[in-house]
Amino acid sequence: MNTVIPPGGMRCSEVLAQLSEFLDGGLSVGERGAIEAHVRVCPDCTRFGGVFSTVLGRLRQERRTDPDAGRAPE
Amino acid sequence: MPTNDPEPTDEELLARSVRGDERAFGSFVARHRIGLHRYARMLSRNDTDAEDVLQDTFLQAWRGAHAATVRSVRPWLFTIARHALQRQRLRRVDTPTEAESLESLGAAAGFADADATPERFAMALEERSLLRAALAALDDADREVIVLRELEQLSGDETAAVLGVSLEAMKSRLHRARLRLVAEVRRRLPDGGTR
Numbered sequence: 001m002n003t004v005i006p007p008g009g010m011r012c013s014e015v016l017a018q019l020s021e022f023l024d025g026g027l028s029v030g031e032r033g034a035i036e037a038h039v040r041v042c043p044d045c046t047r048f049g050g051v052f053s054t055v056l057g058r059l060r061q062e063r064r065t066d067p068d069a070g071r072a073p074e
Numbered sequence: 075m076p077t078n079d080p081e082p083t084d085e086e087l088l089a090r091s092v093r094g095d096e097r098a099f100g101s102f103v104a105r106h107r108i109g110l111h112r113y114a115r116m117l118s119r120n121d122t123d124a125e126d127v128l129q130d131t132f133l134q135a136w137r138g139a140h141a142a143t144v145r146s147v148r149p150w151l152f153t154i155a156r157h158a159l160q161r162q163r164l165r166r167v168d169t170p171t172e173a174e175s176l177e178s179l180g181a182a183a184g185f186a187d188a189d190a191t192p193e194r195f196a197m198a199l200e201e202r203s204l205l206r207a208a209l210a211a212l213d214d215a216d217r218e219v220i221v222l223r224e225l226e227q228l229s230g231d232e233t234a235a236v237l238g239v240s241l242e243a244m245k246s247r248l249h250r251a252r253l254r255l256v257a258e259v260r261r262r263l264p265d266g267g268t269r
Contacts, residue, residue, distance in 0.1 A: 013180075055199070055259055059224050
């Protein structure tokens with residue numbers, strides 16, 4: 001990260017800002033391609049994208065398996 | 075007497091309710107009770123408050139069904155429930171959640187932390203209570219958008235309608251809430267997430 005010419009023409013902070021839209025399929029083909037180009041060469045964004053999608057995936061799995069998902073402790 | 079009739083739609087049940095068919099409304103309540111109770115319980119302080127919200131919601135739905143044309147039932151119900159929760163919270167002051175920069179939210183979530191790996195998170199999340207605790211640690215506004223979008227799986231437009239905000243505002247709120255959730259999970263990693 002933080003190279004002079006950001007990979008994919010994007011800065012890491014821009015990838016961070018668009019991560020949800022990326023995972024939700026809300027970006028244009030061009031925007032998506034730019035993020036993918038960035039992530040291919042940016043270990044930080046690759047790793048954090050993996051963390052982000054892991055947590056969301058676990059959350060959605062909880063919805064399918066536990067009707068009390070996320071219930072606050074008493 | 076068993077029949078092969080298909081299950082009535084929500085709209086049919088509501089139409090029957092409007093004509094005074096309380097059994098139809100009972101079926102409608104049974105169909106939506108679990109999801110609404112989950113929503114109310116997660117955003118209320120205790121079971122009693124949640125039950126009050128639930129009762130208020132179905133009462134308002136019963137009344138509203140007579141007065142309104144309901145196009146999309148689940149968003150309509152969650153909107154009613156949200157208003158019931160808001161009435162309950164009238165004397166509470168929620169902390170604004172939009173002021174913190176994305177960069178600081180990302181940092182708290184482990185954006186630049188080489189030790190915050192997907193594998194560590196996945197292993198830690200095998201313990202289901204960890205995710206529950208992280209969700210419970212979020213403030214009401216963050217938890218609400220996550221419950222609606224991720225757990226109740228409303229669409230983006232439906233979630234925005236329930237929250238009474240634009241689609242773009244909902245997306246921003248959801249992204250920030252997700253980052254805060256990741257940060258809360260990170261703080262609970264067994265060998266400690268660095269902040």
